[in-house]
Amino acid sequence: MIRILTLCLTLVAGTAHAAVEIEEVTSPGGIEAWLVEDHNIPFTxxxxxxxxxAALDAPGKRGATNLMMALLEEGADDLTAQAFQTRREELAASYGFDADDDMVAISAQMLTENRDEAVALLRSALVAPRFDQDAVDRVRAQVLANIASDEKSPGDIASRALDAAAFGDHPYGASLSGTVESVTALTRDDIVVAHRATLTRDRVYVGAVGDITPEDLGALLDDLLGDLPAATVPLPDDADYALTGGVTVIPYDTPQSVALFGHRGITRDDPDYMAAYILNEALGAGGFESRLMQEVREERGLTYGISTFLVPQFYGELILGQLGSSNSTMAEAIDVIRAEWARMATDGMTQEELDRVKTYLTGAYPLRFDGNASIATILVGMQVIDLPPSYVVDRNAQLNAVTLDDVNRVARELLRPDDLRFVVVGQPEGLTGDPAPGGVLPQDAAPAPETAPADAAPTEAAPAAD
Structure with missing residues (x-):
């Protein structure tokens, strides 16, 4: 079954257009996908x-899904890890495997002349990975090295502490990479269990762009994904939100403190999400034009950069911000952030701000459709969060329909300055922290690396088609 919807996107207002024809394809075996055909280049x-x-990690096995996804290119069927890589290079194919708490991601790029062979090789990685012990040990060592590095990163320390405080025992409350202890204890059997739990055919979404017809894509989907098992592990429950307002200070020997801050956010399917998206752009996501950048950097010179972002994960949502400031100025920066958060909540945006943000967001959106891989990513992201194909042409109209009253009502409801939790990693002067809820206590961290990151790492987010 194929449904075709032709969409035109304005790439540069008044000067250039690109036709994007989204075809909804269902394979003979019932696997659904969205396709944009483009036969100009022999590439898909x-x-x-x-x-x-990774939210499906078994109890006590945190990090299993992350490790498993990193092993998918390390040999499959009768090909060892080296033989698999050699074959992939011979086919000039590119594969990517990744995981976050809400989903696993598989990316593939292939030439038309090698498509059947490239799909067969990818299928073997998904359906029949070897998980040889030498590969498990080698990749595990790489993961452990990354964990050790993260444990010395002020931004990652802050992110882990805030996640644990917000979500407690829910999978969101712990790093998807796991801990040194949990990853070290993982066995090959644990990795096989993670593979069966997460790579399932009935929770699949696909975006395809390039030199392929709907009929060929349908056959490809069945060949590639048809032998994956049906899901047997239930999806997680919603997280119990436990974050309260206050400051947590985690001592760290560095001249610059890092802060991650936030409170409960808004779900992606909330009718007010678009207004919140505009609001966040004006508050902290809009670069040098944002309120927080103006107040914290431009007016007072307290930071090099500050930003905010919406994090609408599947089972719990946050609005977060991050900044780095010297130990002597972090306390003042926090006071300014709280004050601006409160001012935006009380007074809202101006019409001038709203018009400027709309102009930027509507003008920038079509520029995202700049290549096969990026378009495919947009298509699959829209499906995952249940947006219709028409969103790519309706989106700017939806954004422009948001009124100043809408935005300012959402500001009053969403922004809660008293609920802001700041997790500060460093040695901030004049800043007294209290233990965060959820058992996250200030603790001594490892010595700072020679160059400490200046900003915090955000938590994982659901794919955004905004």
């Missing part, structure tokens, strides 16, 4: 998402 990009992700 696939973006596959399977809902579940």
């Amino acid at each position: 990009a696939l973006e596959i998402r399977i809902v579940g992700g």
